Amino acid sequence: MRDNVKGGALTEVTFYILLSPYAPKHGYAVMQFIEERTGGRLRLGAGTLYGALNALEEKGWIAPCGSGGRKKEYAITELGKQAAERELKRLEELTRTAKEIVGGTL
Amino acid sequence: MNRKCYRFFGGLISAQERWLDRMAAGGYRLIRTEKLLYEFEPCEKGKYRYRVEFVGQKSRTNAADYARFLEDCGYRVYFKNINLNWNVGKLVLRPWAEPGGRVAANRSTFGRELLIVEKECDGRPFEMHTTxxxxxxxxxxxxxxxxxxxxxxxxxxxxxxxxxxxxxxxxxxxxxxxxxxxxxxxxxxxxxxxx
Known part of the structure; x- marks a missing residue:
């Protein structure tokens, strides 16, 4: 997982995976959520998603929750929400700067 | 009628994928694997696609967890051996594996180094690793x-x-x-x- 532990940038894939379980979801639902939200632009391979979910679980940003029966469901943790809020601020700043420089093209 | 084929691909993972895809394109779906055996049943031509994943570096628990995750995603999975080992009770040392999978015994991923993953075609690309x-x-x-x-x-x-x-x-x-x-x-x- 290429993200800066000191509070720096998350990758797009990491951020989308982190946003998915604000409402608890199992792995396949995370995959569908990302595909729907990006209009099919971002499709995650199951191997990539599996590795990323495990990495986020190890960081304590998401945690398994027991409401899904056989399938393992994940929910975002408080720590994960804090990380998502930090990332949102960073992206807003980036978008502001880009808009200023690129001008009225956006 | 079911068809049984005997093949050995060893480390040629993509050759195995291509062969399974060709079988599916010809109307045969994998239903069982053994050491050298692949058993197929007739299916609609081109209905399924295959990917072969190397999981020999994972511990038995992690490999099983990964297989379950893939099943939850709607894929069918089969474990497969990568080598031909006829010995019984053999231990294999894998310095390149993750902790927990380093000494592969009969009860670990020994003889279960590959995962054959089957997906029903839906017109979308079938990639296991995307970033x-x-x-x-x-x-x-x-x-x-x-x-x-x-x-x-x-x-x-x-x-x-x-x-x-x-x-x-x-x-x-x-x-x-x-x-x-x-x-x-x-x-x-x-x-x-x-x-």
Whole structure:
């Protein structure tokens, strides 16, 4: 997982995976959520998603929750929400700067 | 009528994928695997696609967890051996594996190094690894056994002055170079892009 532990940038894939379980979801639902939200632009391979979910679980940003029966469901943790809020601020700043420089093209 | 085929692909993972895809294109779906056996049942032509994942570096628990995750995603999975080992009660040391999978015994991923993953075609691409970072990690896992085999056979070739080991070193160097080249290509792409 290429993200800066000191509070720096998350990758797009990491951020989308982190946003998915604000409402608890199992792995396949995370995959569908990302595909729907990006209009099919971002499709995650199951191997990539599996590795990323495990990495986020190890960081304590998401945690398994027991409401899904056989399938393992994940929910975002408080720590994960804090990380998502930090990332949102960073992206807003980036978008502001880009808009200023690129001008009225956006 | 079901069809039984006997094949051995060894480390040629993509050749195995292509063969399974060709079988599916010809109307045969995999239903069972054994050491050399692949059993198929008739199906609609081109309805399924296959990917072969190397999981030999994982511990038994992690490999089973991964297989379950893939099943939850709607895929069918089959474990498959990568080598032909007829011994009973053998232990294999895998210095390139993750902790927990390093001593592969009969009850671990020994003889279950590959996962054949089947997906019903839905018109979308079927890729297991989609980000450069993950592709790089997976490529390193595939390179690991070749690197280990290369180092061992070169060392033994020199110490024992044996041509047999030298031949094995040359074979493993080929595998090593293929994955090394792929790794360099991926690293270059990953410099500016995430996926």
């Amino acid at each position: 450069f970072e993950d592709k790089i990690n997976y490529c390193k896992q595939l390179r690991g056994p070749w690197l280990y085999l290369f180092l061992v056979s070169v060392s033994l070739g020199i110490v024992l002055r044996s041509w047999g080991w030298a031949v094995l070193a040359a074979i493993s160097a080929t595998g090593l170079l293929i994955y090394q080249a792929e790794l360099s290509k991926l690293r270059k792409q990953a410099k500016t892009k995430e996926w």
